[in-house]
Amino acid sequence: MSTTLGSRKVWLYWAAGMAWFYLLLWPLMGIGADGAVSFADSLAVWGYVAAASAALLALRQLHARGAFAAVTSPLARGLAGAKTGMDKVPPAVWWSLALCIAAALPFGSGRYVQDVAINVLIYICLGLGLNVVIGLCGLLDLGYIAFYGVGAYTYALLSIHYAMPFWMALPVAAALAAVAGCIIGYPTLRMRGDYLAIVTLGFGEIVRLILNNWMALTNGPNGILGIRPPTAWWPSFEGTFGFELIQMKKLTALYFVILGLTVLTTIAVHRLNFSRIGRAWEAIREDETAAELMGVNTFRLKLLAYATGAVFGGLAGAFFAARMRFVSPESFTFIESAMVLAMVVLGGMGSIPGVMLGALALVALPEVFRQFELYRMLAFGGAMTVMMLFRPKGLWPAKRFGARSEEMD
């Protein structure tokens, strides 16, 4: 065994890992709600996992010994060739291709796919916003979802009390979120690192509690019903040709609204990333004191990062309210902040395509695992652990492809 399938040590580690996994698994599955104890279910699942991991490990060992060289080396050469070929294609082509696919998606797909796709796009907007704060400026914000909530409630209240159209309320929601960002940022941004994380966590909870308890304004935990969907002028051919104002209740229409918002957010974040301000944010992330010594007004720029992130959160929030046509404080809990943060970290901090991939992975993966309803979170956690082990910098790490910095060379 130790000659063909790797050293004995590797398999000992595997056995220890599997034993540990069973110790973890059994209490989850083996103890019933009524106190009944059984081993059958947990052993069955454990058996599948053990067999699959053993097979994978064996393949990996064989691969390390070059058993598949005949297959893998031409494959690797082909992939490397494809990669250099793909690098020659300008990124604009890839972006337009992605946009075309995204634009074509709702045609010929069902309600379910469109629903998931809308969710993915909302989270991409949130992830890109949080990416400004964490990925570029390096401020760990655990209460980011508060700005999403501010945006959502802004549109919800404006819509039901003043019947303000979505498109007019959108900038108001963004502005109010920015104000909220400044209010939260002003006292907290003097803190650094872990302290900032804890304080933002607190502020996120404060916003949620206000939404939950200010009955007169927000209707508390019952939420706000009857929010209007976005409207659009649509060409009508009934009788004479003209435009009529319609309410966008169809998922397809809503999909294009959020797609538009996502494109807007992406372009804005990209431009910020490569601007003077973006460079200053990166310097602050790398070494705040040094940045200050270079003449960067760190306080103002950190506040700006916070407000900018909040704006994108607010935009996504307003759309969320218009899409659900209902908001309640439940949608803005800490776990949502944690999810968005996980998307940014998993995808690759500071990388726009990374954040998109992260959002796609974290929204779409649980959908894929829906059949295993009960073990969904288990599989989800396992998948995240594996991904962070093998790709610690994220799925698509930020690259320094400085059109800015290499222009003179």
Add this chain to the structure above:
Amino acid sequence: MTGTATPILELRDVVTCYGRIQALKGVSLSVMPGEIVTIIGANGAGKSTTLMTICGITPPQSGAVFYQGQRISGLSPDLLPSRGLCQVPEGRRIFPRLTVRENLEMGAFFRRDKDGVQRDLEHVFSLFPVLRERRRQRGGTLSGGEQQMLAIGRALMGRPRMLLLDEPSLGLAPLIVRHIFSIIERINKQEGVTILLVEQNANLALQLASRAYVMETGRVTMEDDARALLANEAIKKAYLGE
């Protein structure tokens, strides 16, 4: 020193605290334009705190800092580079994940004259040719000596009239230290940049500087011509290891 000229930098009775601990207990010193002045002293004497106080990172509790005749204590630190006061901080503090070139560009962050920045970039590359070779590399991948050169180059990108250098020899091989000191001398002699140098390597610093201050536990205990201090028996014993 002529009595009529005004110092480019002056500290008057500066007290700086970290919490309840006084790190500077009333420091007064002055630097004339075009000079190289060094502050020597043991660990914890308050040398680095002096530089951080000048730049406003740790503002003074009492006393005042004057630069070119104007009071700068109480100003926000980010306003100083544009006035020509730049610091090369202790431990280099380059931006590890930015490229060498981006690091240098950060040094010129407050400047809007693109042509001038480009010329200064060429100038820094001519002072430190190794940085040109490594301009696309991330700052964190450079060796210690190269990082020190990058930190000095970055400060020069702000076109300083006065440069504060905090322990440029820290953790570097003697040969590299000599090279860096020769560049510091060149910056002073050829470009007329006034230099305030904080060093533990007292021997080297005193050879380079015209005047020196000796600090002990938050106070200036001695001030003299560098050459006189090099010959001073007490200094020899305490700081020159003879």
